[in-house]
Amino acid sequence: MVGAWVAQSAPRPLLWVAAAVAVAALSWWAVGRVRRTRERRALARTDLSELDLMSGTEFEEYVAGLMRVHGYTAVIVVGGADDGGADITARSPGGSEVVVQCKRWRHPVPPNDVRAFIGILNSSFEGYQGIFVASNGFTEAAAREGAEHMVLVDRDGLARWMGGVEVPEPRRA
Structure with missing residues (x-):
C-alpha cells in the first residue's frame, strides 16, 4: 500500500x-x-575461574564470542558428537580459513589429542589453519607436537586473549 x-x-x-x-x-x-x-x-566480565565452571559447550561458545569480538568473521560453532574434530570454523582477521579445537579440561591436554587434531587438519580440513584452545594448557610433549602445525592457546594465552592483549592469529600457509 x-x-x-x-x-x-x-x-x-x-x-x-x-x-x-x-x-x-x-x-x-x-x-x-x-x-x-x-x-x-x-x-x-568473565575471568579464568569462571571458565573452569563452564561446560565444554559453553566454553566453545565463549571462544567463538572471543573470536567475533576480536575480528574473526563467519564464526560457526560446529562442536558436538558429530563435529568431525572441529569445534569452531571461522575466517581470521587476516583472511585465513580457521578451524578451532576447544578443550575445557581440568588437566593439560596430552600429545595424543594434539596428534588427532593434526590428523584432522591434514584430512577433513585441508587448507585450514588450526588453533587449539585449552583452558588448562598442554603437556610439554603436546606443546612440542603441535608447535609446528597450529597455534596453541594455553591458559596464559587465553587470559591475554580475554584481556585483548594478544589475539591468536593463525600462521600464513
Whole structure:
C-alpha cells in the first residue's frame, strides 16, 4: 500500500526507495553494533575461574564470542558428537580459513589429542589453519607436537586473549 502511494503520489519515488534502503542498512548496522557491544561486555566480565565452571559447550561458545569480538568473521560453532574434530570454523582477521579445537579440561591436554587434531587438519580440513584452545594448557610433549602445525592457546594465552592483549592469529600457509 505504501509502495503504491510512493509510486503514484510522491514526486520522486526513487528517492523514497533509496531512503528506505538506507534506513534498512542503518538499522541492520545498529542492531549488529548493539549485539557486538553486549557480547564484548559479557566477555569482559568473565575471568579464568569462571571458565573452569563452564561446560565444554559453553566454553566453545565463549571462544567463538572471543573470536567475533576480536575480528574473526563467519564464526560457526560446529562442536558436538558429530563435529568431525572441529569445534569452531571461522575466517581470521587476516583472511585465513580457521578451524578451532576447544578443550575445557581440568588437566593439560596430552600429545595424543594434539596428534588427532593434526590428523584432522591434514584430512577433513585441508587448507585450514588450526588453533587449539585449552583452558588448562598442554603437556610439554603436546606443546612440542603441535608447535609446528597450529597455534596453541594455553591458559596464559587465553587470559591475554580475554584481556585483548594478544589475539591468536593463525600462521600464513
